[in-house]
Amino acid sequence: MATAPYIVVGGGQAGLQVCDSLRKFGYEGELLLIGEEPVLPYQRPPLSKHYLGGDLDAARLSFRPASHYEKLGIALRLGVRVTAIDRERREVVCSDGSRLAYARLALTTGTRVRELACPGADHPAVCYVRTLADSDHLRAALAEAHRLVVVGGGFIGLEVAAVARKQGKEVVVIEALDRLMARAVSPQVSDFYAALHRRHGVDVRLSTGVSAIEPAASGVQVLTGRDEAFAADVVVAGIGVVANDEIAAAAGLACRNGIVVDACARTSDPLIVAAGDCTMHMNGFLGRELRLESVQNAVDQARVAAGTMCEQPEPYVQVPWFWSDQYDVKLQMAGIGMPCEQSVLRGDPAAGAFSYFYFRDGRLCGADSVNRPADHMACRRLLAQGTMMTPAQVGDEGVDLMQIARG
Template sequence: MSEDAGIVILGAGQAGGEVASELRKLGYTGRVTMIGDEPHVPYRRPPLSKAYFAGTVSAEELYVVPAASLEKAGIEFIGGVRATGIDREHKRVSLDDGRTIPYHKLVLATGGRARPLPLEGADRPNVFLLRTIDDIERIRERATLGARMVIIGGGFIGLETAAVAQKLGLRVTVLEGLPRVLARVTIPEVSAFFERVHRDAGVDLRTGAQVAALEGDELITHVHLTDGSRIEADLVVVGIGLIANTELAEAAGLAVDNGILVDEYTCTSDPDIVAAGDCTNHPSEYLGRRIRLESVPNAMEQGKVAANTLLGNKVPYRSVPWFWSDQYDLKLQMVGLSAGFDEFVVRGDLENPATRSFAVFYFRDGHLLSVDAVNKPQEFMLSKKLVAESARLNPAVLADESVPFKTLIAEAKA
């Protein structure tokens, strides 16, 4: 295949958009074709369950790379079509509209899809997954004042949706199957804080709540729990995780294991194919092992690395994971992953509903492992470098808010 075929990007999400933009920034003048199964150009997904659901931003304000910018950069966008196969021998991609697109180099930025609820009735018109602009549009049609919304899942998506729905005047119930919300990402004390916040706001939040069945004919009218509870519902929103879109890669014979396997340069097992974003499983220098991350920062950083790799630049991916969540007037920011900590210190007051501001510092063997910050932007920003350096901090002094945080930074040792 000649170089005239250029670079083809499968996936028009954050990672795909980042690869395309970075290629042009790096001076690549060849053909770039981006293919997405949604009609929308690349857009930011985090605001979907927050500002976009609330109606405070438009779809156009979500766009990472507006159509006009794509056109100006000479990036061809093919939207509303699905790639159905990759012919690695002849270097071409098949689309579900019958077209085949040749490539010189291929980028897999296929992302993931919302995990469906494995129960009968989950396909009813008032049961919704939440992953796309179109999902939110459909939810909005039924999210009327006083409507009863049942949210299945107490992770970021579920809690963010609950916060907005409550503000919009819906009657909200959140069902979390585990003993506490955010159980996979933080400690019980932080989980308890967010549970109090939601209950104080009027959300009926139930933990350890196992869904047994959905009831209704044309529409779901009730959600049944295994304890015998029966909850009325006008609409049901399911937020129980993400499934990485690896089927194309696997069918093409690429190495796949909980994501498309890539190295620190985003290279797959095919030298002419790179991959970036939620669909990848990459080596993490920070963790010392492989991981698949679902986050915008990861998608953006991997996208930049992938663009460099395509142009022959050896720029390894070495970012520390970080995440955020907006709920009511709270901004939760996390850097690093706290799994495996042996000590934690709280700076601020977890119990005081008036301040609603604190940071939790996690340590392992005396080194800073990760930080959860709620309405503590300075601590979060300064901690990103400390976590990356696995710095040492004095836990006793750290807990004393009378000591300026910048002073502790100056004394930190790797």
């Protein structure tokens, strides 16, 4: 009897990386990547940045050309959704009715957007940014629009706001919390970004919830809990994502705001691993469980998952990093800085180039760098090496952090 293939469910960055890494680890058997979207795996970060702004063709979003999959022997089934996992028979059930046997399975199912739940949220003016199709839709809608309301002051919402301002749209950002990007950065960095967006003409409303979206003569009215109304032609909601863990949960795999995996990306079934945005994982660097939505996590955890599938398990210990481009300002984040007990400034916010380094339990735990790439890279290396740093060192521009990082 022929051996069943390894199957990877989810055609995003983590899914592609599992496939590539399986070949690197020496797996020579059949390999199948199943993706719900009808296109080759592509980069998502530009969807709210350059691609939305029209500076990039869709063809340039693909990670790899079709020839890559042929060369590595990666069979593709695109435009197909896996609807169930039959663990007893070791099969996945697809939306086209087919059942496919697997020897091992990797789940890289990613996330989907959290949808607005207020009355009127189903109005066609309400857009999201997660998929290529979403971004195409928003791009077309923005082309016709004058007024944009962004619900949610996180990375996606703010990146979209920046693109729309560059296009000359009137932009309002409505954020429920009292600062921007509150989950990811410190209050100081949030304040810098609120000022940055306001300087670019964005009407930033903090501590404001959206209560309803009502049709108007032209477009919609976005109503807030403060009884304000903002007229909009397009509404973009960037209020977070939800892990696609339903098929895993239905198959009896442990799930908790994501598919629960150990440090080697194993689910509660030894034949099934999971990686990327969809996992609630034991993070070796942090020493605790969390879910991370990032390119870094997709790639590094996928490599770990592939190693585990090839009986070469190595724990996932890589330093998290993230980035966000808004206007001509590059925000780079290393480690997990929040929550922290102390934040130390390096550089000059007034000059638009600075970093905040964060300390937790007396140790450096992360840094947010604004137009300070050298600080960011030094921090990543320092965190990876576990170098003991003091607040005085990182705050002193006379101290060459990269030199310390080089050892």
